[in-house]
Amino acid sequence: MSLKVQISDDMKAAMRAKDSARLSALRLLLAAIKQREVDDRIELDDAAVVAVVDKMLKQRRDSVAQYEAAQRFDLASAERFEIDVLTAYKPAGLSTEQITIIIDTAVATTGASTPADMGKLMAAIKPQLAGKADMTEVSRLVKSRLGN
Template sequence: MSLLEQLSSDLKTAMKAKDKLRLTVIRSLKTALTNAKISAGQDLSSDEELSVLSSQVKQRKDSLAEFEKGDRADLAEQTKAEIEIVQAYLPEQLDEAAVILIVDEAMQATGATGKADFGKVMQYVMPKVKGRADGAMVNQVVKSKLS
């Protein structure tokens, strides 16, 4: 079942359950995927779908940080719930230990030794963790390994 079909099915379930938050989030995800599909001019690959979902999570995390900084607990709680809903459609997230192993593998494969090799390592790592790890965490791990 494709991601759009899964979202459509979950949308119907949320409607029947009168779950307004889930309904709103699923509609926004479907819209984002449809807009990406139109922009691409073709059906999205699973990697492209993951990229869209990851950007949706990132947007919500950015909003969450702003709400917390602005002392808006009500909006922060709602945004946390939205993040959980979106993450349910993403593959299981890698923890830092798994990312460190991938970065170590990348450093061996590319022969990276210092900060000048940051781009080579990131280019090797990102396709392997796409949609499964936060880019900021990957960036931090690579920087700490190369320094």
Template sequence: MAAELFNKLQEEMKAAMKSGDKDKLSTLRMLISEIKKVQIDSKKELTDEEVISILQKYIKQRKEAYTQYEQAGRKDLAEKELKEIEIVQQFLPPPLSEEELIKIVEETIQEVGASSIKDMGKVVKAVMDKVKGRAEGSLISKIVKEKLS
């Protein structure tokens, strides 16, 4: 069974074609081709979690491009990157608040029996599995580091 999220992206692409929304259409085409490329490479249908990770990777790339355009003084291209980020974020689950994430980190530390900074990798991996794309890895690492220090 194909991922529901992938089907939703395809439906949104058709709607963007009909409405003439060029920005949304080009962004969705890029995402869909990226997803299909991964499907072909892995020779299997992707799950929603795998599609979400592709979307997150795409957003991360757009943020990096945005930063580079800002530094180069290219406001026009930087704004285009921000538009793409906004479009893609519509398809991601809502991010966890920092309070929710702290609670999950604290619970995970108890579950894995972590006691020092040496256990950081184990805790971060367990938290990443729990939140499945609803929080950035850098924020998770920062919170885990604070709690284990």
């Protein structure tokens, strides 16, 4: 079963259960997927759907930070709920140790040694980690590795 079909089935289940908060989050996700399909005139595969989920998760995390800074904890709580719903559609991520191994391998391959080489190193790492790890965390690990 494709990820898009699973999301659609989960939306139908939320309708039957009258879970309006979950239903709203799933409708937003399906709308974003359909918008991407219309814009690009393609049928999204599971990897592209995960990319849409990642983008929405990043937006929600940014919103939580802004709401908390503005003392709007009710809105931050709603965004956290959406983060929980969206996270269910991401594949299992890599551990920090696995990410570190990939970074070390890329450092050896590219010869990166200074913070100025970060772009070259991230370009080598991104295809291996896209969708499997939070790239913000990867960037932090790369900075600490090249800063030493």
